Amino acid sequence: MSYHKRVAALMSVDSLIVLSCIFISNFLLIPLANPFTTFLFASAITLLAGHHIFAYKYKLYKKVWQYASMPELSAIFKAVTFSILITGCVQLIFFQEVALRTLAITWMMHILLIGGSRFSWRLYRDYYIRPVTDKKKTLIIGAGAAGTMVARQLQQSQEADLHPVAFIDDDVSKQQLELLNLPVVGGVEAIEKTVNEESIEHIVIAIPSLSRHELNKIFEECSKTKAKTQILPRIEDIMSGKVSVNQFRDVEVEDLLGREPVELDIKGIEDYIKGKTVLVTGAGGSIGSEICRQISIFNPQELVLLGHGENSIYTIEMELRRTSPDLNISTEIADVQDRDKMFSIMNNRKPHVVFHAAAHKHVPLMERNPEEAVKNNVIGTRNVAEAADASSVNTFVMVSTDKAVNPTSVMGATKRIAEMVVQHMNMISDTRFVAVRFGNVLGSRGSVIPLFKQQIQNGGPVTVTHPDMIRYFMTIPEASRLVLQAGALAEGGEVFVLDMGEPVKIVDLAKNLIRLSGYTEEEIPIVFTGMRPGEKMFEELLGKDEVHDEQVYPKIYRGKTPEVNINVTYGLVEKFEGLSKEELRERLLNIGNFRVDELRVLNIVK
DSSP states (O other): OOHHHHHHHHHHHHHHHHHHHHHHHHHHHOTTSOSOOHHHHHHHHHHHHHHHHHHHHTTTTTSOGGGOOHHHHHHHHHHHHHHHHHHHHHHHHHHSOOOHHHHHHHHHHHHHHHHHHHHHHHHHIIIIISOGGGSEEEEEEOOSHHHHHHHHHHHHOSSOSEEEEEEEOSOTTTTTOEETTEEBOOSGGGHHHHHHHHTOOEEEEOOTTOOHHHHHHHHHHHTTSSSEEEEOOOHHHHHTTSSOTTOOEEOOGGGGSSSOOOOOOHHHHHHHHTTSEEEEETTTSHHHHHHHHHHHTTOOSEEEEEESOHHHHHHHHHHHHHHOTTSOEEEEEOOTTOHHHHHHHHHHHOOSEEEEOOOOOOHHHHHHOHHHHIIIIIIHHHHHHHHHHHTTOSEEEEEOOGGGSSOOSHHHHHHHHHHHHHHHHHHHOSSEEEEEEOOEEETOTTSHHHHHHHHHHTTOOEEESOTTOEEOEEEHHHHHHHHHHHHHHOOSSOEEEEOOOSOEEHHHHHHHHHHHTTOOTTTSOEEEOOOOTTOOSSOOSSOGGGOOSSEEETTEEEEOOOOOOHHHHHHHHHHOTTOOHHHHHHHHHHHHTTOHHHHHHTTSOO
């Protein structure tokens, strides 16, 4: 029905109700009286005109009544009350009397019939258009504002497949009460019992302020049931209109990490990026591409995407052109091992800031190919750093890893040596050179999460190297924001480290992923395969001689790094060719761990 036809229909119904109310009221009080008096006729016309005026004022004809609730009822109350008052005033002015009893009965009938005509459509929609039996019984965890909003939305939406039947909330003052006719049956400990007793098929976690530790506790209880568990969309996504409140998302492993994301200094980051030319190496990789996404928020003058893989650079370029159409984007397909090309690009682009994310990072692969790790992680870093110096770049931020601390792998050793290169460059250059260390990044290419998901998809088993192996984890966006924050905090020569919270057992991560995928450990078993070459049982973010107790920013530390003997580093760079893989691996680990006596024995320094 068109808007004009809808308004005409509502005005016709309202007119009939208004006229009926006043004449019926008069009849109830004086059954045998003549209804066609001037007094009653004038009152009826005044009431009808007043009703339509106030109905227009309070937008009764513009409201969507299938979603009617308290605001709509309040509008009806105001429109009816003021129209009755106007009628009483007209009676007093023109007839010197007010039919109080008639108006009182008219007022009550008026509200009842006008409200009933509107709310009857909602009742019909709720109970007859789509029966509740067609929907999945749903348990809502959280009886606060968000949970109430979810329940109301599900009750009102005919498109939703979920029907709320109860709330769970740890607030004892709410337990045993009802919200929206739904009982608050108990706290988190009552989840399993409620699911079984009510035949719940779906669980929605609706507590936006929930910490990850609390979410872990709730999910642990939910996983004891066979109900599908989902979580409320992020509040910022709801507010921005990206999703509606009933578009729930699955609980992701990132939600269960047990640590809260670090809030970073947006103003400080904006100050050194906005209006500047920014170059990102490895821009097509997991971290590099996310750094580019984060940079795009701060309106740089130009964002240069540099990478060796044309497909990955094309992908992030197309994404940024779609999401940030006003961003000035340039691309460079180049290998950081190509020294002349690095100098040429830096000279032509003249970047203000360089984020160096290009690196080989896969531990087992680099154990088998140590010479490639040297070429990319060490020589590549030296090329980019020296080119940045030659082009007077203001700030150079290198992405490093916790595996660079007391390295036991080729990858870790080459990243530590790359840190040494950056520290040395800071000593001899006007450019501020810094490095950022963090732990494993969830979902990045080559990380354990995609591997586990693939194994689960294939029916298992999930392979874990050792039951006691632990790692620090963070999300890709958080890791990338830390890299940007480091540039804002940089004075030169620092190695920044994020307080990663408590480390996570890899086996616990595997168990969570199995449960999140809807399986049990009996269906998808976990198999321990033994530690791989170069792996540690646990990772460190700072060595014993690197620790600064104070934070330079909430949850961000600056490491005290030892002085660098750059001759050792460059001696390795010049002499690694011709060595066997094992000889090269041994030398890399020695340099990475600063065992100078052994370096002399191995003729790396003289």
